Amino acid sequence: MNPGRSLYLPRRRVMRGVLATAAFGVTSRLWTGCTPTSESQASSSTASGKLLQIGFIYVGPKDDYGYNQAHHEGEVGVAKLSWVKTEEQASVPETTDVEEAMRNMIEQDGAKVLFPTSFGYFEHILTIAPKYPDVQFFHCGGLYQEGKHPKNVGSYFGYIDEAQYLAGIVAGHTSKTGKLGFVAAKPIPQVIRNINSFTLGARSVKPEITTQVIFTGDWSLPVKEAEAANSMADQGIDVITCHVDSPKIVMETAEKRGIFCSGYHADQAKLAPKGYLTGAEWDWTTVYTNYAEMIHSGKTLMNGGIPHIVRGGLKAGYVKLSPYGPAVSATAKKDADIAKAKFKDNSLVIYQGEIKDNTGKVVIPVGKAYKQQDRTLEQMNWLVAGVVGNA
Amino acid sequence: MATEALGWWGVPLGIAAGTLRGSAPFLFVSLGECLTEKSGKINLGLEGTLLMGAMSAYAISYVTQSPWLGVLVAGLAGIVLGSIHAFLSLQPKVNDIAVGIAMIIFGSGVAFFFGKPFIQPVAPQLPALEFGAWSSQPQVQSALEICPLFLIGVAIAPLMQWFFQSTRWGLLIRAVGDSPDAARAMGISIFKIRLLCIITGSFLAGVGGSYLSLFYPGTWTERISGGQGLMAVALVIFARWQPMQCLYASLLFGGAQAIGPALQSVGVTSYYYLFNASPYILTLAIMIVTCSPKRTLRGAPGTLGSSH
Incomplete structure (x- = not known):
């Protein structure tokens, strides 16, 4: 009809595209509302002189009176260490979403240690771990097998x-x-x-x-x-x-x-x-603090300083x-x-x-x-x- | 001894109690959907509306300490979601099923987003009417603690039946659903009728959601609905678009939720997955028995599912 016809886009298609993009943006923000929580004011410089960035990922809301709340309480506990900076992300499904969450924490926030806490996250950890050999992944529930799984993956659980x-x-x-x-x-x-x-x-x-x-x-x-x-x-x-x-x-x-x-x-x-x-409760504060202290003193999964499988009960203070x-x-x-x-x-x-x-x-x-x-x-x-x- | 075990009597009692406790969400959503579908549109998004209703009722009840205000706000939340669905699905050539699926995702997403701070607090619950005072058995007393909201739902069913059968407005809605051309020739605004039906239906679904979070199970979590909204939409087909049959079907499904736990509690410990699946098996069986390849479903509004 006119010379600009080849550039013509139906209004409906434009609207649809805009709406779809907006909807996608909005929903993906909804699913993964990232909340960097406690930032300890660590002016006292540490051995490495840097804060240890730790990321926590939960499968459900972090105040559900249940499994996720227990892990969240552990996160609050470990964040009290002056040289630790934590961030957490709740309600992350056991799908490729968790890979995305882990990648974000590593690349954007510089996390060196990750605790993806849900049992079903394990296979996704195995996908991501080889790509970031200097990041340590600790998984709750434990299916680690020596030799078969990447060296930077560890497992912990309580009796x-x-x-x-x-x-x-x-x-x-x-x-x-x-x-x-x-x-x-x-x-x-x-x-x-x-x-x-x-x-x-x-x-x-x-x-x-x-x-x-x-x-x-x-x-x-x-x-x-x-x-x-x-x-x-x-x-x-x-x-x-x-x-x-x-x-x-x-x-x-x-x-x-x-x-x-x-x-x-x-x-x-x-x-x-x-x-x-x-009630039988988890006490993840002990576990996470132990890990943080081991890492702080230079031990890693990769150099063999931290055991790949960590287990404990009442004695070790993992449960209460x-x-x-x-x-x-x-x-x-x-x-x-x-x-x-x-x-x-x-x-x-x-x-x-x-x-x-x-x-x-x-x-x-x-x-x-x-x-x-x-x-x-x-x-x-x-x-x-x-x-x-x-x- | 007051807390004596009931033994096998616990099974029928458990199922009866489960029916009285658990069928209200099904009832409200299916009545709402029945109204919507009578006018010729489908609102699959009631699952999202149910969640939104549950969340807003719990939040308002917690903030204002008034559960009935929570119920009202849940209904208003339903109206908002219903308006969005109605506005979109009544545009020409828009598929209402697709909009409905989008509304499930939208409604549940909004409910989860705003519901985060309300997972932990304990909100005041709706009161229960004690119909079991005559019995000395605490089990019976507890089974007969009925929420007034459920009774309201039970009353709506025959009212809606009468409304469709005997009132001019009911006739108009049926006309719009069965033959929009005839309705238009009568000078009725199809858009307005359908808009009202969808919005009222969503209102009912929102109120159904408030029952979930304010009476039974009586808490707000992201998994509270467990797909009940979608099941209730299917119930309407099962009930052949008759409000009274929606009531019976809701009671059936509410009771069926209790079968698995009630049987396990008396020691029938095998096959619990099968018992838990009994409502679905039942639906399939009835669908197969009543369907015929030679005719369409009896009672289905004429334009249902078409983008007319």
Whole structure:
């Protein structure tokens, strides 16, 4: 029609393009709201004279009363060191998004140490790690294999089932009906180990006690979790604990139904002021501070100064117990404290024969004991006698 | 002993209690969608509206300490999202399904963004009416703690049925959905009717969201809806666009959520994945039984899914 026709763009197409670009920009900001948090005022120059930049990545919100909040509390703890500067990013899915988050932290913020905390981040760490050989990646949950995986990748985890054992002792003492409940996400070894340790702890004080397990099927299903807690209360269960991403709903439902609850991941006492007994918590501050100090003194994964696999329980301070709630009796406190002391001097082994599973089969024969470090325990696929459920 | 175990009686009780507790979000969203679809448009974005409603209700309830104000604001949030959807999907040649999918992403994104500071605080909850005082069983008492909002939803269903069948406005909406040409010939503004239907539908979905965060499960997390908004949209097809059947279908789905946990709590520990999937299996089965290749779905508004 006119000479400029070849340059003509339909208005609609232009609008569409502009909108799409804007929408993409807006949403990608939404998914990954980057929040550099604590900037310690480190005027005192350190050995290297530079701040150690550490990045943390979480799969969910950092104040979910659960797994991510526990890691966030660890981040706040390590940020207190004057020569550490931290940044964190929450709600990063276990997809290539996390690779992008890691790359940003390394290239734009100059992070030298990364803690991508979710279990499913591992394969993405393996993709990124070889490209940044001077950056150290520490992954929570641990699948590191010597020789197979890059040298700048390490793994850390805590034996939280020791704390669950203590929580089991408290629950066993508190329960009047002799029935405990466990709301679990999926029957994987980590979860099963918690169920078994909780039950063994309870049965160490009352051998006839049972633990009812309900598997909801996924890490975060609020309605199913509430249903599970409600139907347990209907069945006369009077202490509930759980292993899901955010225990908030289980604790609140238990409190509403007037029964006791025992926390997991972080301290949930505020959610259930009357019924909260105690809880198995992570203490990542210790872990992250240890790592930071090792790196500060010049040790790295690459030069062999930092072990690739780091594990610890109550003794190492990787896990802890929530402060006892008002409903916990003096006897329960005493027994739990005794067991805690035994964990600390290594004289208590949870998985010591003879242990039968809930079908009556002997899984650990008399005289055999699996210490916490034993790899066999990380493949646990049986529920101990006293657990009502099916793994 | 008051807290005596119920044993097998716990299963029907658990499912009944689950029905009373868990079906309100399905009910509100499906009624809203029913209204929208009767006018000939689909609003898939109600999943996002549900999340937005849940978030805004929780936030307002926390800030003002008034849960009912939260419900109202959730409805208003629904109106805002509904207006956007209506405005976009009523443009010529715009596909309402595509807009709906965009609205799911938009609604949930906005809800997550503004919801961040409200994950941790505990907001005041809606009150429950105690219908179980006659029973000495604490289980029954707890099962019969019903939220007034659910009763409002139950009342809306027959009202909407009557509205479609017996009122002039209901007829207009059906006319717009079934035969826009005839409606236009009558001098009705199709745009205005559909706009109102979509916005009112979104209002209901927003209120449904407030039930999630202010009564059951009663908290705000990013996973609170668990796809209930999308399921409720599908429920409308399942209910053949009849408000009363939306009510029954919502009760069914609400109850089905409780099957898995209730059975596991009495010791039926195998096949829990199968029990958890029971609502979906049920839907598929009913769809297969009632569908026929020889005719279209009975009750479907004539222009549904076309860009008319």
